[in-house]
Each structure stands twice: as structure tokens, then as C-alpha cells.
Amino acid sequence: MLNDIKAVLFDLDGTLIDSMSVWKDIDIEFLGNYGIELPADLQNSIEGMSFTETADYFRKRFQFKESVEEIKAIWNEMAYEHYTQFVKLKDGVLDFLSYLKSHNIRTGISTSNSIELVQGVLKAKEIEPYFDVVVTACQVNAGKPSPDIYLETARLLNVEPKDCLVFEDIPMGIMAGKNANMKVCTIYDDFSKNQDIKKRSLADYYINTFKEVLEGTYEVLMNE
Template sequence: MLTNIKAVLFDLDGTLVDSMWLWKSIDIEYLGRYNIELPEKLEDKIEGMSFTETANYFKETFNIPESIEEIKKTWNDMAWDYYVNKVGLKNGIMEFLEYLIKNNITIGIGSSNSIDLVNVVLKKYNMIDYFTTIRTSCEVDRGKPFPDIYLKVAEDLKVKPEECLVFEDIPKGIIAGKDAGMKVCAIYDDYSKSLDDEKRRLADYYIKDYNELLSIFGKVQEA
């Protein structure tokens, strides 16, 4: 998996941390303030969108009176406690980051979340210094499934796309990595477990958690 790989790129939600579950709760509460019921398949429609694209979608679809910036601030405020107190790390991720650093592989993040929430969870777990660059889809023209965010991270890291391995938890993120010309490893997440077959089909690799990789790489080093 890491042969000829110079950089590993991570999504955040559902990939580094277990947090995808919280957004449905926030969507229900937020729309409830306007007496709007959560539509079926809403999560499917906004999957992969940047924070700004999602705010635009809500404003236009549900006729939200707040400005785009006000919507994003409201979501940040609503999600803050979740990320500080209720979001946990994916199993084995800290040890895997240490493994990458020790093997001179640079690490970056390409997230659809807001930079404020990305930073709060990384600081909570003292992870921020592991990453050479941290980018969000709000900084590029198009969110996932377009490859823009991962190409931007690769540019920051000064590596070619074919020298990158991406870890993702949702199909549109996997497509973004593949369309960027990168290898992609899908990771299991409870939120997207119904999409596991699609994730396996789209990705080059699939893992349940990072302990699985550590077990493999540890055996390789011992050999």
C-alpha cells in the first residue's frame, strides 16, 4: 500500500475521527428552528459538499433567512460541544500517524468541514503538529467528489498525485481521491456502513480501522 508513496492525505470526519453521526442531529435541530422537517436523503445530497456549498444548499433549498456566513457560524456554534466533548478518534490513528512520520511520509488533511471545527478537534487530541498542511474544501473551487481539495493538498506537500495515498470514508471522497490520480484506501465507518460495498468497489484498498494496518506493517518490519 505504501510502495512509492511519499504523502498520505486524510479526510477528517469519519476518517480521522468518529463524527459523521453528529451532523444529522445538527441538521434536524437547525431545520427545526424554521419548522422544517429533515427531508429523506438530505445527507446523500450534501455528501462531500464543502461547508460553504452546504450552507448555500440549505439557504436556497429551505429559503433560510440567515446569510451564508451566519449559517456557517450557527453550525460551528452548534457543533462545537460535540467536537470538544463527544467526538472520538478512529482506532489506531495516533499510532499510524507516528508510523508515517517515522518512515518519512508527509501527512496532510483535505476536509469538507469548517477550518474552525477541524482545528478544534486536532488541538483537542494534540494532533495538529503531525500534519504539514491542513486544507478545507472552502479553499478550492469545488467540493468533493471533485478532486480539487486533494490536488491542493498535494501541491502544498510538493508531491505528485501518483505519489499520494488518500484515506476516505464516503464514496464521493473516494471518487475525489481517485479523480485526483491518487491511490485511495476506504475505511469503515458506522455512518456509511450501508455503503460498504460501493466503497470497496471504488477504492484501491479497504480497512476496518488503522490497527489493521499497524498489524500488517509491523509484521513487514519484523521480517
């Protein structure tokens, strides 16, 4: 999987950290404050959107008077403690990051989350030094499945897209990596387990944990 790879690009939520369930709880609480029940289609509707795009979607769909920036600030405040105190790294992450560092393979985070939460969790988990760049989807023109975020991360790393490997946990993210002409490994996440068939149909590789990459026990998917 790592042959001829010069840079590894990671999604954050559901990929490096076990955090996807946090957002369902926040959405329930946030909407509940307005007397709104969580719509069944909400997660599918916002999948892949940037933090800013998601806030704008909420503002328009639920006709909130708050601005996009005000909604983002509320979400950051609601989520910060979860990210810095309770969210855990996915199994094998630290060993894999150490391997990449020791083999001079460049690394980047390409996330739909806010920069405040990304910086908070990286510092709290003491993995900030392992990453050369961090890019959020708010910094580019469009969220996933647009390739923008992965192309921008590769540009900042000064690595050609074809020499990059992406790790993602949801279909929109996988498509973003593939649309950027990069190889993509998808990882099991309990939150997206009902999408496993679709994830396997889109990605180049599949893992349950990052240990499988180092052990060479990952699954090669026949999607070429």
C-alpha cells in the same frame, strides 16, 4: 499499501474521527428551529459538498433569510463543543500517525468541514503536530468528488499525486481521490455502512481500523 508513498492525505469526518452522527443531530436541531423535519434525501444530496456549498444548499433549498456566512457561524457554534469534548479518534489513528511521522511520510488533511472545527478537534485530540498541511474544501473551487482539494493538498506538500495515498469513508470522497490520480483506501464507518458495496467498488484498499495498515491485514480491492 505504503510502498513508494511519499504523502498520506486524510479526510477528517468518519475517517480520522468518529463524528458523522453529530451532523445528523445538528441538522435535525437546526431545521427543527424553523419547524422543518429532516428530509430523507438530505444526506445524499449534500455528500461531498464543502462547508460553504452545504450552507448555500440549505439556504436555497429551505429559503432561509440568513446568509451563507451566518448559517456557517451557527453550525460552527452548534458543533464546536461536540468536536472538542466528545468526538473520538478512530481506532489506531494515533499509532498510524506516529508511524508516518517517524518514517518521514508527509501528511495532510483534506476535509469538507470548516477550518474552525478542524483546528478545534486537532488541538483537543493533541494530533495537530502530526499534520503538515490542512486544506478545507472552502479553499478550492469545488467540493468532492472534484479532485481539487486533494490536488491542492498535494501541491502544498510538494508531492506528485501519483505518490499520494488517500484515506476516505464515503463514495464522493473516494472518487475525489481517484479523480486526483491517487490511490485510495476506504475505511469502515458505521454511518456509511449501507454504502460499503459502493465504497469497495471504487477504492483500492479497505480497512476496518488503521491498525490493519500497520499489521498488513488490510484488504486489497481488485478495481484496476
